[in-house]
Amino acid sequence: MARAVERIPAKLAKRAKQIQVLLMDVDGTLTNGEVTLLSQADGTALEIKTFDAHDGQGLTIARTAGLRTGCITGRESPALLRRAREMHMEFIYQKQPTKIPAYEEILKNAGVPESAVAYVGDDLPDLPVMQRVGLAVAVGDAVAEVKRAAHYVTRAHAGKGAIREVVELILKSKRIWEEMIDKARA
Amino acid sequence: MARAVERIPAKLAKRAKQIQVLLMDVDGTLTNGEVTLLSQADGTALEIKTFDAHDGQGLTIARTAGLRTGCITGRESPALLRRAREMHMEFIYQKQPTKIPAYEEILKNAGVPESAVAYVGDDLPDLPVMQRVGLAVAVGDAVAEVKRAAHYVTRAHAGKGAIREVVELILKSKRIWEEMIDKARA
Amino acid sequence: MARAVERIPAKLAKRAKQIQVLLMDVDGTLTNGEVTLLSQADGTALEIKTFDAHDGQGLTIARTAGLRTGCITGRESPALLRRAREMHMEFIYQKQPTKIPAYEEILKNAGVPESAVAYVGDDLPDLPVMQRVGLAVAVGDAVAEVKRAAHYVTRAHAGKGAIREVVELILKSKRIWEEMIDKARA
Amino acid sequence: MARAVERIPAKLAKRAKQIQVLLMDVDGTLTNGEVTLLSQADGTALEIKTFDAHDGQGLTIARTAGLRTGCITGRESPALLRRAREMHMEFIYQKQPTKIPAYEEILKNAGVPESAVAYVGDDLPDLPVMQRVGLAVAVGDAVAEVKRAAHYVTRAHAGKGAIREVVELILKSKRIWEEMIDKARA
Numbered sequence: 001m002a003r004a005v006e007r008i009p010a011k012l013a014k015r016a017k018q019i020q021v022l023l024m025d026v027d028g029t030l031t032n033g034e035v036t037l038l039s040q041a042d043g044t045a046l047e048i049k050t051f052d053a054h055d056g057q058g059l060t061i062a063r064t065a066g067l068r069t070g071c072i073t074g075r076e077s078p079a080l081l082r083r084a085r086e087m088h089m090e091f092i093y094q095k096q097p098t099k100i101p102a103y104e105e106i107l108k109n110a111g112v113p114e115s116a117v118a119y120v121g122d123d124l125p126d127l128p129v130m131q132r133v134g135l136a137v138a139v140g141d142a143v144a145e146v147k148r149a150a151h152y153v154t155r156a157h158a159g160k161g162a163i164r165e166v167v168e169l170i171l172k173s174k175r176i177w178e179e180m181i182d183k184a185r186a
Numbered sequence: 187m188a189r190a191v192e193r194i195p196a197k198l199a200k201r202a203k204q205i206q207v208l209l210m211d212v213d214g215t216l217t218n219g220e221v222t223l224l225s226q227a228d229g230t231a232l233e234i235k236t237f238d239a240h241d242g243q244g245l246t247i248a249r250t251a252g253l254r255t256g257c258i259t260g261r262e263s264p265a266l267l268r269r270a271r272e273m274h275m276e277f278i279y280q281k282q283p284t285k286i287p288a289y290e291e292i293l294k295n296a297g298v299p300e301s302a303v304a305y306v307g308d309d310l311p312d313l314p315v316m317q318r319v320g321l322a323v324a325v326g327d328a329v330a331e332v333k334r335a336a337h338y339v340t341r342a343h344a345g346k347g348a349i350r351e352v353v354e355l356i357l358k359s360k361r362i363w364e365e366m367i368d369k370a371r372a
Numbered sequence: 373m374a375r376a377v378e379r380i381p382a383k384l385a386k387r388a389k390q391i392q393v394l395l396m397d398v399d400g401t402l403t404n405g406e407v408t409l410l411s412q413a414d415g416t417a418l419e420i421k422t423f424d425a426h427d428g429q430g431l432t433i434a435r436t437a438g439l440r441t442g443c444i445t446g447r448e449s450p451a452l453l454r455r456a457r458e459m460h461m462e463f464i465y466q467k468q469p470t471k472i473p474a475y476e477e478i479l480k481n482a483g484v485p486e487s488a489v490a491y492v493g494d495d496l497p498d499l500p501v502m503q504r505v506g507l508a509v510a511v512g513d514a515v516a517e518v519k520r521a522a523h524y525v526t527r528a529h530a531g532k533g534a535i536r537e538v539v540e541l542i543l544k545s546k547r548i549w550e551e552m553i554d555k556a557r558a
Numbered sequence: 559m560a561r562a563v564e565r566i567p568a569k570l571a572k573r574a575k576q577i578q579v580l581l582m583d584v585d586g587t588l589t590n591g592e593v594t595l596l597s598q599a600d601g602t603a604l605e606i607k608t609f610d611a612h613d614g615q616g617l618t619i620a621r622t623a624g625l626r627t628g629c630i631t632g633r634e635s636p637a638l639l640r641r642a643r644e645m646h647m648e649f650i651y652q653k654q655p656t657k658i659p660a661y662e663e664i665l666k667n668a669g670v671p672e673s674a675v676a677y678v679g680d681d682l683p684d685l686p687v688m689q690r691v692g693l694a695v696a697v698g699d700a701v702a703e704v705k706r707a708a709h710y711v712t713r714a715h716a717g718k719g720a721i722r723e724v725v726e727l728i729l730k731s732k733r734i735w736e737e738m739i740d741k742a743r744a
Binding site for chain 1: 213214217219220221222223224225226227229230231234308309310311313314329331
């Protein structure tokens with residue numbers, strides 16, 4: 001479930017308030033980590049992905065607040081594409097065997113310094129990007145190595161409000177969360 | 187899991203016993219908050235929604251007891267439509283970017299005062315309706331802002347008996363729960 | 373998860389060892405209680421049901437041990453039909469608005485007294501049958517009224533080993549569990 | 559969620575460091591134990607299986623480390639086939655009513671002694687193989703009989719990092735985990 005961000009340490013707030021671009025991994029970060037496959041009569045299988053309603057609302061709030069959002073993933077699916085578009089993601093990189101090339105392309109296109117980028121991940125392939133961005137976040141059920149590399153570990157698990165919690169962390173650090181709440185309820 | 191409503195504070199019972207119309211949000215309230223998408227071979231994706239058997243039974247009991255039920259949601263899907271019809275919902279409003287217009291139309295059609303309406307929600311877009319109805323309920327895993335705005339927070343989480351718990355709260359406040367149990371088992 | 377049945381009170385064992393027919397509800401008893409619907413492009417929705425691998429293995433063991441098994445449900449779906457057949461269920465009653473007629477037909481066809489029948493349920497429509505059988509079982513996440521009507525409440529939740537636990541309870545009471553384990557591993 | 563393997567008892571490490579082939583059951587071991595069926599309009603039902611992203615990453619790491627992997631299951635589905643191929647499994651045996659014949663064929667093809675094989679399982683049909691291999695592992699939510707027969711019981715449940723934990727156990731025992739982490743993040 002989504003967990004409210006209560007107090008933000010000064011050092012963390014300093015990192016978070018500089019963020020202009022919020023990037024994330026997909027499986028196990030934006031989804032709940034389940035890789036679900038539907039067997040077809042013709043011998044193939046279709047992929048099912050499970051996202052979280054609170055995360056979606058959070059990414060909508062992020063966009064209203066002017067944050068630019070995106071994802072970098074090794075897999076590829078119409079499910080992700082539909083969900084990413086529903087949440088108005090600007091940067092969508094699929095089929096990336098490693099994540100640095102996409103990350104550097106986003107940096108260039110967005111025209112922001114690395115200190116203005118946050119990245120949320122859960123597993124080993126996320127480490128290279130996490131070691132470069134201004135705010136590295138691990139979801140609550142990330143593997144141990146990723147948690148150790150993060151500036152912040154969410155209390156929520158992946159696909160259960162982790163992304164919402166990151167949005168709240170950033171917007172509260174920028175002191176614009178309350179204003180966004182008012183807009184969201186309008 | 188569904189949780190029995192044990193004791194109802196007098197102030198809450200006073201609100202609950204006036205309810206004639208029970209409205210609710212869908213994703214994260216009537217469903218478990220998962221947004222699940224099935225990738226298709228043609229590049230599109232189909233939506234899967236997960237409801238709860240105990241909630242369904244609860245809404246059937248609600249209808250037997252004379253409560254009128256309905257939902258207001260920003261999304262649209264055949265899955266919701268089928269489930270809402272299975273549960274004999276009277277008011278079904280999909281694709282509502284904001285919820286007040288649908289709410290006011292329901293008020294007018296039902297011909298009841300706001301004090302006779304209960305609304306169950308989980309996230310920011312639910313706040314405007316919650317601030318007007320006689321009984322505002324937040325599901326157990328609602329975001330903090332919604333819990334603060336509620337007259338009652340369910341012990342059960344969304345899609346795991348939260349709606350059943352609200353039905354029980356209302357019918358116990360009206361002192362007709364036992365009678366409904368007898369009818370349901372008949 | 374499946375939970376081992378440790379000690380069986382004498383009174384419960386006396387009921388359990390007489391069981392020859394094991395009947396059960398489906399949604400919220402043999403499944404995990406989720407009612408999942410897949411939206412189709414043509415505006416209809418298909419139903420998805422989630423069963424448990426340990427329950428399936430348990431029902432296979434039950435059959436090897438000579439127990440006859442069956443289900444009575446208000447809904448109807450090819451998913452249940454396929455699963456029931458995989459588990460070699462003998463009595464499959466779908467689309468039953470109330471459960472007593474099917475129950476009485478099974479009694480007649482099986483030619484056993486009510487004391488030889490166990491029934492597992494989770495919600496109000498299960499109560500009439502539970503009040504007649506020799507062994508009435510509620511799953512761990514059944515509603516309060518059903519738990520109160522049961523001779524035994526499983527420690528496992530529905531769709532997470534509850535049925536396996538009932539099979540183990542019956543076969544341990546008959547003192548043939550160990551023998552069945554040996555057969556199952558062979 | 560995936561759990562880091564902290565300390566490995568010397569006796570367990572001795573078994574684990576000899577492993578060259580990692581075999582496993584599928585339902586309730588590589589998947590979360592849910593047997594999910596999608597009803598079709600023509601009266602048939604399609605099977606859905608849910609795997610874990612962290613397990614997948616773990617099996618990729620295992621392969622990079624030179625471990626050979628495989629599965630033996632009683633069921634058959636395109637979903638498993640696709641997932642097993644994505645994870646580059648070498649040995650895929652479906653529709654096996656009992657597991658010993660497939661196990662012995664793998665032993666012969668791999669050309670390794672039984673002490674070099676690990677097997678992960680969750681239920682009774684897994685016992686015969688578990689009693690022969692060098693390292694028998696039960697997932698955290700295995701049935702009691704399987705846990706008792708195991709050299710190691712994972713802290714993680716099936717479909718929630720259990721296989722990742724076994725890979726980590728083996729590679730840490732071989733003292734090559736850190737090296738693999740470095741490769742995985744590269």
